[in-house]
Amino acid sequence: MAPTAVGAASGERGLKSLVWQKLKLSVFDDCRKEEEWKLIILDDFTTKLLSSCGKMTDLLAEGITAVENVYKNREPVPHMKAIYFITPTKKSVDGLINDFVSKASSKYKAAYVYFTDFCPDILFNKMKSSCSRAIRRCKEINISFFPYESQVFTLDVPDAFFCCYSPTVEKANGKDAIMEAMAEQIVTLCATLEENPGVRYKSKPLDNASKLAELVENKLENYYKIDEKSQIKGKTHSQLLIIDRGFDPVSTVLHELTFQAMAYDLLPIENDTYKYKTDGPSGKEREAILEEEDELWVKIRHKHIADVLEEIPKLLKEVSSKRKATEGKLSLSNLAQLMKKMPHFRKQITKQVVHLNIAEDCMSKFKSSIEKLCKTEQDLALGTDAEGQKVKDAMRVLLPVLLNKNHDSYDKIRAILLYIFSTNGTTQENLDKLIQNVQIESDSDMIKNWKYLGVPVVVSSASQQRRQSRKDRSSEETFQLSRWTPVIKDVMEDAIENKLDSKEWPYCSQCPASWNGSGAVSARQKSKTSYLDDRKSGSKLIVFVIGGITYSEIRSAYEVSQAYKSCEVIIGSTHILTPRRLLNDVKMLNKPKDTVCIKNEEKL
Known part of the structure; x- marks a missing residue:
């Protein structure tokens, strides 16, 4: 847990840097004493908050020796003071109180308490009556977002x-x-x-x-x-x-072909962590966290996949040509061998390999089924084709997707939704036919429930509204399968x-x-x-x-x-x-x- 913006190499990181600086000023500097080490006690919310803007090495720099969870049983360290950075909830406050039930059984020498936001009087008074003798500070620092x-x-x-x-x-x-x-x-x-x-x-x-x-x-x-x-x-x-x-609603279901959006849509990325293998299917599984400390990720995350596939190999060739260690076609297996031969520049090349893996994973999904979908989606979303001609019959555009056995039910539902959004709703009869023909009865609420978001789903043919007018962006350079803004x-x-x-x-x-x-x-x-x-x-x-x-x-x-x-x-x-x-x-x-x-x- 470290500030992602600390150090010259990492550069400015906006909100993350602001949050870390506020935590440093409001918490760590507030209770700092020279050559005095402390523990920090967190709950689930503040653990995630601190992790979002910092690393353990920087907590060490702030005089923190250990990080503990307020909900769990912990060994007493009666000679050390503890910082409690917690949310003002009953569960977290009870955890604090339990650490100082009596003077003899206190887990720590003293407590410095910092709440993420406003602490209700009922909780504050409960804490005051139970363990005020142990509390040296009690403040609200007003950071309750990530x-x-x-x-x-x-x-x-x-x-x-x-x-x-x-x-x-x-x-x-x-x-x-x-x-x-x-x-x-x-x-x-x-x-x-x-x-x-x-x-x-x-x-x-x-x-x-x-x-x-x-x-x-x-x-x-x-x-x-x-x-x-x-x-x-x-x-x-x-x-x-x-x-x-x-x-x-359109932007929520459309297939995006810019790098970050495409990767998170098509690949099983959980908690910003991408898993991959460098030596083929039998190789060892590795993990990479997609974060702003990775300057290459920041540089390419908003670029179109076509540009990313062009850019990363160029960067890799630059590295490998300097070392004169690769021959023939650039491939992930060649790069894995290169990293084994020359470990001293492994870090330099690992990030490029990670992003090339992501890009190739995306493209394999794209080529197998998504490419044909994208043209249909763009035509439905915009109401015009790539040549700017108006789509006269949206159902005719939709049908090939619904009849294609390579598309899974989620992709077909996304296409049906784009059809409904493009016409500002459809008739009950038409919707029933679509659901029956695609055999998605069990998932039909993925379509019908959009009405609760204020989006027209079922309407009478007479009440269908015209498409909302949009800014003319025809002069902006874009890819044919990425025309929607x-x-x-x-x-x-x-x-x-x-x-x-x-x-x-x-x-x-x-x-x-x-x-x-x-x-x-x-x-x-x-x-x-x-x-x-x-x-x-x-x-x-x-x-x-x-x-x-x-x-x-x-x-x-x-x-x-x-x-x-x-x-x-x-x-x-x-x-x-x-x-x-x-x-x-x-x-x-x-x-x-x-x-x-x-x-x-x-x-x-």
Whole structure:
């Protein structure tokens, strides 16, 4: 657990660096004494949080000798002081109290307690009455989100999807509880960024975004009112957009051919860990973590697979030609032999080999079945073919996919959904025929349950709506099988250029003058450069999607930040989506769920 941005080689890592620096200042520096070693006690949430921005070596540099779990039995170390970095939940607080039941049986010499966010009075008083004699510090540091990448955060509450969109949760209070928890987490993100953004939300198709936006605005106001140290008294030059997942269903099911999105869709990557073999099928299995410390990964993750397959072999040839150690055709087996012969530059070549493995794995899946799918998907999503001709009969485009035995049921369901999205719904009769012909009765809720996200699925033929108009990107260079642009990219660009319609994107709060455009009017009044210049350098656009974001939407945040130097885009959600995982979640929406994991369910 180390800061991913520490050291000259690793460079800036945005959110991860910010979170580590805040932890260092608020926790480690706060209780530091020269030549005094301490233990750190974590719960599951803070273990993951610390792991997301740091490594064990840097904890050692902060005087931490060991990391322990507050829930588990531990050997007493009565001569040492312990830092408790925990969430303000009943389970974690009880773990702390149990360590200091009596002076004679105390596990540690003293406790320095740091909560991720606000600790309810009932828990604070319980702790105070039970073990106050042992506590030297007790603070709330306001970090209750995970920095996933330099410009990406998650709240790590995937069950929020069920809570917010399942019709069965409305009757209970589960939805209100998850909304409160999410709002608190988003406020800790804003506090970490030292921003008090103007809050806006997408008014349709559901009201989740407006409810969450209102909660966030109220909690932001309260936070900056209470925080005496903060220099922020009014709104900063930043904007927060809150959106329901149903605003762009297409980007969630389309096959993406940029490297990161494609790999996470097609390969069994779990917890950002890719498993591979270097010496063929019989070789030893290895693991590689896909993270921003890997500069090559950062360089190629948003590139099209065709560009990646061209770039990595070039890098490998450069390395091998310097060593003059390979002959003939470049292959993974040759590279494995090269690494055995010349171990002194193994590290230099390992990362290229990892990414070449990923690229080749992706391409083997692509060539076997995905390539033909992609053309159909793009035509359905855009309503035009690669030549720009309008698709006149979407069903005719869809049928070859449904009749192809090489496509599995998930791919066929994704294609059916794109057909339904392209026509803004279909008739009940048509939907029943599709489900029966493809024999997906058991998975039909993967299609039908999209209605709970506010997406039209079954409509009468008379009420079918026209396709939503999109930005014309025909002049932008792209690959024929990657013509679709996520809707969120349009939103980000329009927000930065003050072109968002205030009726479609209402305000929950007063935005700074430089953000308060209400559409074409403000664009006419000022030139693009002048209203961008009005903003302080380093202004931020924060986008939060309720119910998950895709890797293509993550890529859009980086692309827009690159294009508009005056504004950094930070994107976040409850969790990160892959198409298969989303379809499984959609299928469950109309099922009863006995237990729903809410991050602070134990605060009571």
